[in-house]
Amino acid sequence: MKSKANAQPILQPVVELRGEGALFAYAVRAPRSKGVIPPSSYRNSGFATLAECLHDVGRALGGDFKRIYVRLDGHCVGERDIVELYAAPEKVAAELKAECDALNALRCVAG
Structure with missing residues:
Protein backbone atom coordinates (compact mmCIF):
# COMPACT_ATOMS: atom_id res chain seq x y z
CA MET A 1 0.00 0.00 0.00
CA LYS A 2 1.31 3.47 -0.91
CA SER A 3 1.56 6.13 1.72
CA LYS A 4 0.70 9.76 1.06
CA ALA A 5 4.39 10.61 1.31
CA ASN A 6 5.13 8.26 -1.60
CA ALA A 7 2.10 9.19 -3.70
CA VAL A 28 -3.23 22.72 -23.23
CA ARG A 29 -0.14 23.04 -21.09
CA ALA A 30 1.27 21.83 -17.79
CA PRO A 31 0.78 24.03 -14.71
CA ARG A 32 3.25 26.77 -13.84
CA SER A 33 6.34 25.43 -12.10
CA LYS A 34 8.60 27.64 -10.00
CA GLY A 35 7.26 30.73 -11.76
CA VAL A 36 7.80 29.33 -15.26
CA ILE A 37 4.83 28.88 -17.59
CA PRO A 38 5.53 25.84 -19.79
CA PRO A 39 4.79 25.94 -23.51
CA SER A 40 1.55 24.50 -24.85
CA SER A 41 1.66 20.85 -25.78
CA TYR A 42 -1.56 20.83 -27.82
CA ARG A 43 -3.69 23.42 -29.62
CA ASN A 44 -6.97 23.35 -31.48
CA SER A 45 -9.07 26.16 -32.96
CA GLY A 46 -11.95 27.07 -35.23
CA PHE A 47 -14.87 26.34 -32.89
CA ALA A 48 -18.07 28.32 -33.53
CA THR A 49 -19.02 28.46 -29.83
CA LEU A 50 -17.30 28.21 -26.47
CA ALA A 51 -19.45 25.15 -25.73
CA GLU A 52 -18.15 23.37 -28.85
CA CYS A 53 -14.61 24.24 -27.79
CA LEU A 54 -15.20 22.84 -24.28
CA HIS A 55 -16.74 19.66 -25.69
CA ASP A 56 -13.61 19.11 -27.77
CA VAL A 57 -11.40 19.70 -24.71
CA GLY A 58 -13.39 17.06 -22.83
CA ARG A 59 -13.13 14.61 -25.70
CA ALA A 60 -9.41 15.22 -26.16
CA LEU A 61 -8.42 15.00 -22.49
CA GLY A 62 -11.10 12.76 -21.00
CA GLY A 63 -9.13 9.54 -21.24
CA ASP A 64 -6.06 10.95 -19.52
CA PHE A 65 -7.22 13.45 -16.88
CA LYS A 66 -10.04 13.88 -14.37
CA ARG A 67 -9.77 17.64 -13.77
CA ILE A 68 -8.27 20.69 -15.44
CA TYR A 69 -7.42 24.25 -14.53
CA VAL A 70 -9.29 26.66 -16.80
CA ARG A 71 -8.27 30.07 -18.09
CA LEU A 72 -10.58 32.10 -20.32
CA ASP A 73 -9.30 35.11 -22.24
CA GLY A 74 -6.39 35.49 -19.82
CA HIS A 75 -8.39 35.02 -16.59
CA VAL A 92 -20.04 25.14 -18.27
CA ALA A 93 -19.56 27.73 -21.03
CA ALA A 94 -22.20 30.00 -19.43
CA GLU A 95 -20.59 29.66 -15.99
CA LEU A 96 -17.07 30.33 -17.29
CA LYS A 97 -18.27 33.33 -19.30
CA ALA A 98 -20.06 34.75 -16.23
CA GLU A 99 -16.88 34.35 -14.15
CA CYS A 100 -14.78 36.00 -16.85
CA ASP A 101 -17.27 38.88 -17.17
CA ALA A 102 -17.17 39.41 -13.39
CA LEU A 103 -13.36 39.49 -13.44
CA ASN A 104 -13.42 41.97 -16.34
CA ALA A 105 -15.83 44.19 -14.38
CA LEU A 106 -13.52 44.12 -11.36
CA ARG A 107 -10.59 45.08 -13.56
CA CYS A 108 -12.54 48.07 -14.93
CA VAL A 109 -13.52 49.24 -11.42
CA ALA A 110 -9.95 48.83 -10.12
CA GLY A 111 -8.39 50.43 -13.17
Whole structure:
Protein backbone atom coordinates (compact mmCIF):
# COMPACT_ATOMS: atom_id res chain seq x y z
CA MET A 1 0.00 0.00 0.00
CA LYS A 2 1.31 3.47 -0.91
CA SER A 3 1.56 6.13 1.72
CA LYS A 4 0.70 9.76 1.06
CA ALA A 5 4.39 10.61 1.31
CA ASN A 6 5.13 8.26 -1.60
CA ALA A 7 2.10 9.19 -3.70
CA GLN A 8 2.81 10.68 -7.10
CA PRO A 9 1.30 14.13 -7.63
CA ILE A 10 -1.59 14.06 -10.07
CA LEU A 11 -0.91 16.13 -13.15
CA GLN A 12 -3.72 18.56 -13.75
CA PRO A 13 -3.28 20.41 -17.03
CA VAL A 14 -4.17 24.01 -17.73
CA VAL A 15 -6.53 24.72 -20.61
CA GLU A 16 -6.25 28.21 -22.05
CA LEU A 17 -9.51 29.13 -23.83
CA ARG A 18 -9.70 32.26 -25.93
CA GLY A 19 -11.91 33.99 -28.42
CA GLU A 20 -10.39 34.60 -31.82
CA GLY A 21 -12.79 36.97 -33.51
CA ALA A 22 -16.04 35.04 -33.90
CA LEU A 23 -14.37 31.67 -33.19
CA PHE A 24 -12.86 29.96 -30.15
CA ALA A 25 -9.58 28.13 -29.61
CA TYR A 26 -7.76 26.34 -26.83
CA ALA A 27 -4.29 25.28 -25.85
CA VAL A 28 -3.23 22.72 -23.23
CA ARG A 29 -0.14 23.04 -21.09
CA ALA A 30 1.27 21.83 -17.79
CA PRO A 31 0.78 24.03 -14.71
CA ARG A 32 3.25 26.77 -13.84
CA SER A 33 6.34 25.43 -12.10
CA LYS A 34 8.60 27.64 -10.00
CA GLY A 35 7.26 30.73 -11.76
CA VAL A 36 7.80 29.33 -15.26
CA ILE A 37 4.83 28.88 -17.59
CA PRO A 38 5.53 25.84 -19.79
CA PRO A 39 4.79 25.94 -23.51
CA SER A 40 1.55 24.50 -24.85
CA SER A 41 1.66 20.85 -25.78
CA TYR A 42 -1.56 20.83 -27.82
CA ARG A 43 -3.69 23.42 -29.62
CA ASN A 44 -6.97 23.35 -31.48
CA SER A 45 -9.07 26.16 -32.96
CA GLY A 46 -11.95 27.07 -35.23
CA PHE A 47 -14.87 26.34 -32.89
CA ALA A 48 -18.07 28.32 -33.53
CA THR A 49 -19.02 28.46 -29.83
CA LEU A 50 -17.30 28.21 -26.47
CA ALA A 51 -19.45 25.15 -25.73
CA GLU A 52 -18.15 23.37 -28.85
CA CYS A 53 -14.61 24.24 -27.79
CA LEU A 54 -15.20 22.84 -24.28
CA HIS A 55 -16.74 19.66 -25.69
CA ASP A 56 -13.61 19.11 -27.77
CA VAL A 57 -11.40 19.70 -24.71
CA GLY A 58 -13.39 17.06 -22.83
CA ARG A 59 -13.13 14.61 -25.70
CA ALA A 60 -9.41 15.22 -26.16
CA LEU A 61 -8.42 15.00 -22.49
CA GLY A 62 -11.10 12.76 -21.00
CA GLY A 63 -9.13 9.54 -21.24
CA ASP A 64 -6.06 10.95 -19.52
CA PHE A 65 -7.22 13.45 -16.88
CA LYS A 66 -10.04 13.88 -14.37
CA ARG A 67 -9.77 17.64 -13.77
CA ILE A 68 -8.27 20.69 -15.44
CA TYR A 69 -7.42 24.25 -14.53
CA VAL A 70 -9.29 26.66 -16.80
CA ARG A 71 -8.27 30.07 -18.09
CA LEU A 72 -10.58 32.10 -20.32
CA ASP A 73 -9.30 35.11 -22.24
CA GLY A 74 -6.39 35.49 -19.82
CA HIS A 75 -8.39 35.02 -16.59
CA CYS A 76 -8.12 32.07 -14.24
CA VAL A 77 -11.75 30.92 -13.97
CA GLY A 78 -11.28 27.85 -11.77
CA GLU A 79 -11.08 24.11 -12.08
CA ARG A 80 -13.46 21.72 -13.80
CA ASP A 81 -14.06 18.00 -13.98
CA ILE A 82 -13.47 16.76 -17.52
CA VAL A 83 -16.78 14.90 -17.51
CA GLU A 84 -18.60 18.27 -17.19
CA LEU A 85 -17.06 19.48 -20.42
CA TYR A 86 -18.59 16.84 -22.61
CA ALA A 87 -21.72 16.15 -20.52
CA ALA A 88 -22.88 19.78 -20.16
CA PRO A 89 -20.70 22.07 -22.30
CA GLU A 90 -23.36 24.79 -22.66
CA LYS A 91 -23.81 25.05 -18.88
CA VAL A 92 -20.04 25.14 -18.27
CA ALA A 93 -19.56 27.73 -21.03
CA ALA A 94 -22.20 30.00 -19.43
CA GLU A 95 -20.59 29.66 -15.99
CA LEU A 96 -17.07 30.33 -17.29
CA LYS A 97 -18.27 33.33 -19.30
CA ALA A 98 -20.06 34.75 -16.23
CA GLU A 99 -16.88 34.35 -14.15
CA CYS A 100 -14.78 36.00 -16.85
CA ASP A 101 -17.27 38.88 -17.17
CA ALA A 102 -17.17 39.41 -13.39
CA LEU A 103 -13.36 39.49 -13.44
CA ASN A 104 -13.42 41.97 -16.34
CA ALA A 105 -15.83 44.19 -14.38
CA LEU A 106 -13.52 44.12 -11.36
CA ARG A 107 -10.59 45.08 -13.56
CA CYS A 108 -12.54 48.07 -14.93
CA VAL A 109 -13.52 49.24 -11.42
CA ALA A 110 -9.95 48.83 -10.12
CA GLY A 111 -8.39 50.43 -13.17
